[in-house]
Amino acid sequence: MENAGGEKPIRVVISEANPGSADQLRQMLMRLVAGGRKVSIAGYARDGLEVAQMAVHMQPDLMFIDTEMPGIDGFEACKLAIAANPDTICVMVADNVTPELVQASMRAGARGLLDLAKPESDLRELVDEFVELRQTKEKPEFALATDPEKMPVSIAVTAAKGGIGKTTVATNLAVLLAKRFPDQVVLVDFFGQFGNVALSLDLRPSFSIQDLLGYEELDVELVEGHLAHHDTGLKVLPGVARGNQEELADVDIPQLASLLGMLRRKNRFNVFDLPALLFPASPYVLSRCQHIIVLTTLDDIVTIRDTAALTELIVKSNVPVERIKLVANRVHKANDFTIQNVEEATGMKVWAQLPNEYTVVSKARNEGIPFVVSRPREAISQALAELAKRIVAESTPEHIAGTNE
Numbered sequence: 011m012e013n014a015g016g017e018k019p020i021r022v023v024i025s026e027a028n029p030g031s032a033d034q035l036r037q038m039l040m041r042l043v044a045g046g047r048k049v050s051i052a053g054y055a056r057d058g059l060e061v062a063q064m065a066v067h068m069q070p071d072l073m074f075i076d077t078e079m080p081g082i083d084g085f086e087a088c089k090l091a092i093a094a095n096p097d098t099i100c101v102m103v104a105d106n107v108t109p110e111l112v113q114a115s116m117r118a119g120a121r122g123l124l125d126l127a128k129p130e131s132d133l134r135e136l137v138d139e140f141v142e143l144r145q146t147k148e149k150p151e152f153a154l155a156t157d158p159e160k161m162p163v164s165i166a167v168t169a170a171k172g173g174i175g176k177t178t179v180a181t182n183l184a185v186l187l188a189k190r191f192p193d194q195v196v197l198v199d200f201f202g203q204f205g206n207v208a209l210s211l212d213l214r215p216s217f218s219i220q221d222l223l224g225y226e227e228l229d230v231e232l233v234e235g236h237l238a239h240h241d242t243g244l245k246v247l248p249g250v251a252r253g254n255q256e257e258l259a260d261v262d263i264p265q266l267a268s269l270l271g272m273l274r275r276k277n278r279f280n281v282f283d284l285p286a287l288l289f290p291a292s293p294y295v296l297s298r299c300q301h302i303i304v305l306t307t308l309d310d311i312v313t314i315r316d317t318a319a320l321t322e323l324i325v326k327s328n329v330p331v332e333r334i335k336l337v338a339n340r341v342h343k344a345n346d347f348t349i350q351n352v353e354e355a356t357g358m359k360v361w362a363q364l365p366n367e368y369t370v371v372s373k374a375r376n377e378g379i380p381f382v383v384s385r386p387r388e389a390i391s392q393a394l395a396e397l398a399k400r401i402v403a404e405s406t407p408e409h410i411a412g413t414n415e
Contacts, residue, residue: 019048020140023070025061025087025103026054027079034126035074035103038133049137058082062090065098072140073100074124077111085118092119099140162274163405164298168284169305170316175339176305178371179364179394180283181210183303185242185380186398187279192243194278199249200285200295207283208248212378213238215248222247223265233272242383245277261291270298279405286320293327301401303335306352308345318355334358337397340366362397365389 022039026032032054039049052068055061058079065073073091077084088100102115107125115123122136167180177199184197198219199207208215215238222228222236237245273280282295296302302324306317317336325331336356338349341363349360367390374381382391 019050020072020137021050021052021068021070023053023055023061023064023068023073024051025074025076025079025084026056027076031076032074035124035133038130041130042134042137055087056080058084058087058090061087062094065091065095069095070098072137073098074103075100075120077102077104077114085114088115088118088120099143101136161405162278162280163300163401164270164274164280164282165301165303165401166282166284166296166299167303167305168286168292168296168320170286170320171313174305174307174313175364175371177206177210177283178375179303179305179337179339180281181207182380182382182391182394183398183401184279184281185240185244186382186395187281187402188240188242188244190398190402191278193245195243195281196237196245196247196273196277196279197281197283198247198273200282200292206249207246208238210375210378211240211244211246211380213240213246213248215246218248218250219269220250222269223261228268228272230272230275233269234276242380247273249283263291263294266291266294270295293324296324296327296329300333300405301335302329302333303337305337305339307340308338308342308347308349308352309340311347314347314352314355317352318357321356321358331358335361337362337364339364340368342366362393362400364393364397 024032024035024039036051039051042049052070053064055064055073055075058081061073061075061079061082061084064070073088075084075088075091079087082090084102088102091098091100099121100119102111102118102120102123103126104111104123105126107123107127112123124133124136165183167176167183169176180197184195188195197207200219217236217238222233225232234245237247239245270280282299284292284295286292304317304321304324307313321334321336324334336352336358338352338360341349342365345366349363353359367388370381370385370388370390374384377384381388382394385391386395
């Protein structure tokens with residue numbers, strides 16, 4: 011039950027092996043209540059088994075467990091309580107703390123060991139730590155880490171060579187995701203060819219990725235302030251301008267890690283238009299992505315050979331092979347090679363196919379309007395929409411866990 015100020019009291023269960031053995035701790039807790047801390051004693055556990063039972067039935071926030079309990083000792087009771095209700099924080103209690111008791115408490119999974127012979131301020135600090143922990147669960151980042159519908163997902167779109175349609179696919183895929191998750195998708199033109207992402211979206215950005223990587227320290231507000239906004243609900247971190255790529259070739263990895271971390275804190279999907287392994291930072295970005303879309307075409311044996319080499323390099327950089335999505339672009343019956351040729355060369359199954367609709371793609375690029383917006387019924391738009399659905403479906407924690415078994 012909430013108090014008048016709206017703060018929920020901390021529900022506590024105390025072990026009491028013998029009548030009166032918990033009096034000292036109970037009095038200490040009552041003095042905390044008198045001092046303004048909201049604590050409610052929900053019950054008393056009389057033996058080790060009851061400790062575990064009350065963890066389930068009482069759902070306490072804190073449990074104080076005496077190291078010596080009848081039936082099941084306090085350490086075993088602590089293990090059972092944590093297994094039964096991982097949300098309950100267990101603290102062992104002793105009259106005389108020794109290094110051996112500290113080690114035993116840690117092995118049992120206890121959050122701490124309260125020495126009743128020490129000053130009462132130790133208990134106050136422990137309760138304050140719990141309050142701080144509970145407040146952590148109210149932060150937006152907690153939902154990002156635990157809510158399957160909010161967990162951030164990073165997607166790289168790359169290719170072994172230029173001209174395969176990497177930017178076109180990345181841009182239209184990001185737009186499709188943004189239509190489903192407005193203001194929760196960012197497209198990063200990662201050292202792209204002179205800002206082609208912005209050109210494809212008819213954006214005239216004021217900032218680029220180069221500006222952000224120029225700061226010594228980043229925060230969420232600073233990063234968000236450097237993103238361009240498209241009318242589809244997509245956010246864009248534009249690439250560098252013509253002639254400035256060399257300045258970013260040796261980007262500091264910790265600095266890049268900070269940028270990626272800030273983007274993930276605010277966005278459900280982070281899509282990277284990523285060049286092949288031309289820069290030292292590219293392998294790092296790939297290692298942070300749950301999905302790596304590797305594009306290839308079927309009309310050039312060199313492209314197929316280079317795609318096989320690229321996928322091999324990605325796997326050798328310790329990226330799990332199941333994260334790689336091999337996508338055949340511009341598929342047409344007149345192609346010189348087949349899907350089977352690509353699969354034999356790479357040793358991987360083609361995950362998706364995109365049809366060759368040069369006129370649709372070219373006109374959309376020249377207009378600065380993604381074809382999934384201007385021509386949603388075209389075959390290329392439908393194929394990309396299906397690809398986006400599969401990405402979303404495969405971005406659930408259950409699916410990701412299953413692929414790593």
